[in-house]
Structure formats: structure tokens, C-alpha cells
Ligand SMILES: Nc1ncnc2c1ncn2[C@@H]1O[C@H](COP(=O)(O)OP(=O)(O)OP(=O)(O)O)[C@@H](O)[C@H]1O
């Protein structure tokens with residue numbers, strides 16, 4: 067598998083407050099890579115720096131090119147897509163119009179079949195088809211999440227970055243979201259997944275990083291990290307206790 071993303075010595079922060087102090091991360095074509103870690107560790111900061119929403123220093127190689135120096139829109143055109151923690155939909159527009167807007171990348175690249183992405187998204191999220199005319203601002207939390215992911219997929223990204231897709235969702239919908247991540251993986255979409263739900267993230271991912279206070283504290287094959295005593299104690303502890311209770 068070839069390297070899609072290679073991050074070396076990434077530094078980013080807010081004003082004088084350094085958050086990332088030299089982060090290294092890599093992701094190969096077709097992989098699901100997860101970054102887990104405590105609140106405030108810098109997970110969202112990492113995604114925002116990669117996307118170009120936040121300035122950063124260090125090397126970001128994506129699909130053979132250095133992204134530093136490219137702004138957000140240029141990175142979108144290169145094939146990066148971010149579903150941010152705050153879903154940022156066009157609330158006064160319909161579900162379908164939100165999705166169509168997501169298609170501007172393939173449209174601008176002259177891919178005439180870009181609209182064919184729409185039925186694919188509806189197939190992944192039948193609920194969105196049912197609600198295609200509803201205003202995005204009136205959707206439930208879970209439906210908004212589906213729409214945010216669907217809109218990102220409309221861009222036909224090379225790398226889909228998801229910031230806590232399960233946040234605030236009921237367990238059944240969380241299951242749905244992870245099922246969809248697994249399905250996307252099968253269709254060859256590369257995914258960088260940030261999650262609080264470490265157990266589910268390690269189940270779906272190929273490779274995992276543990277980010278603690280701006281640095282990678284641990285990394286390895288997801289299945290191995292799921293067995294690592296430190297990871298189990300810190301991130302999977304309550305689930306283990308629940309399971310053995
Ligand atoms: N816009 C901002 N201005 C100042 N500080 C910020 C800003 N955004 C984030 N921070 C700080 O940067 C640090 C890392 O935040 P970040 O959002 O990356 O954490 P996170 O790992 O995503 O946490 P969580 O799991 O809670 O989402 C935190 O201490 C946070 O308070």
C-alpha cells in the first residue's frame with residue numbers, strides 16, 4: 067500500500083499556546099487510522115492543522131505533495147475532506163442542497179458524473195433521502211451527523227477526516243456510524259478518525275495513535291493497541307470493568 071499522508075514534526079497552537087509540539091503520523095492508501103486521546107490533547111487541532119483551517123509548521127505530505135503553503139480551499143481540491151466537531155451545515159438550506167454543494171470539487175474537476183454520488187450517499191444514509199427537502203437546521207443530532215459525512219463524501223475525497231463522529235449520539239446511531247466507516251473502508255476510502263469512543267475506533271481502524279498533550283505517546287496496529295495494558299487501563303478501562311462485572 068502506498069503512503070497517502072505523511073506528517074513530520076507538525077507544530078500548531080493558538081497564539082502563544084503551543085498545542086502540537088512535533089507530531090508525526092502516517093496513513094497509507096485505503097487505511098483507517100484513528101487518533102485517540104484525552105480531552106484537550108490536541109486531536110481537533112491536528113485535523114484543523116492538516117485541513118489548513120489553522121496555520122502550522124512542519125511537513126504535511128499528501129498524495130506526494132507538500133500541503134504547507136496551500137490554503138483550505140486548495141487542500142479541499144487536493145482531496146482532503148474534514149467533518150469538523152461542530153458540523154457546520156448550511157442550516158437554512160435543504161438536506162439535498164447541502165449535499166449538492168458538497169459536490170463542487172468533482173464538479174470543478176470536470177467530473178461530469180459527479181451527481182451520481184448523490185444516490186450513493188442516499189444509499190448509505192436512507193434517512194437523508196427521506197428528508198431530502200427538510201431544512202438542515204431542523205435535523206436531529208444524528209441526522210446532522212449523517213448529513214455532514216454525506217456532504218464530505220460528495221466531494222469524492224481521497225482522505226476523509228472525521229472529528230468525533232459519534233459525539234452526542236445514541237448508542238444505536240453510534241453503531242450505524244461505525245458500520246458506515248467500516249463500509250467506506252471496504253470501498254477503499256482512506257479515513258483519519260478521531261474518537262472518544264476508543265473501543266469502537268480501535269475495532270474499525272487498521273492503525274492507531276494515542277495523542278497525549280500534543281505528542282504521540284503510543285502507536286501501533288489497532289488490534290495490538292486494543293490489547294496494550296496502558297491503553298486498556300486508560301482508554302478502555304470502564305468498558306473492561308463493565309464487561310467483567
Ligand atoms: N481557538 C482556540 N483558542 C485557544 N485555545 C484553543 C482553541 N482551540 C483549542 N484550544 C486549546 O488547545 C488544546 C487542544 O484542543 P483540541 O480541541 O485540539 O483538543 P481535543 O484533543 O480535540 O479535545 P476534545 O477531545 O475535548 O475534543 C486545548 O487545551 C484547548 O483548550
Ligand SMILES: [Mg+2]
Nearest residue numbers: 109110111151
Ligand atoms: Mg476535539
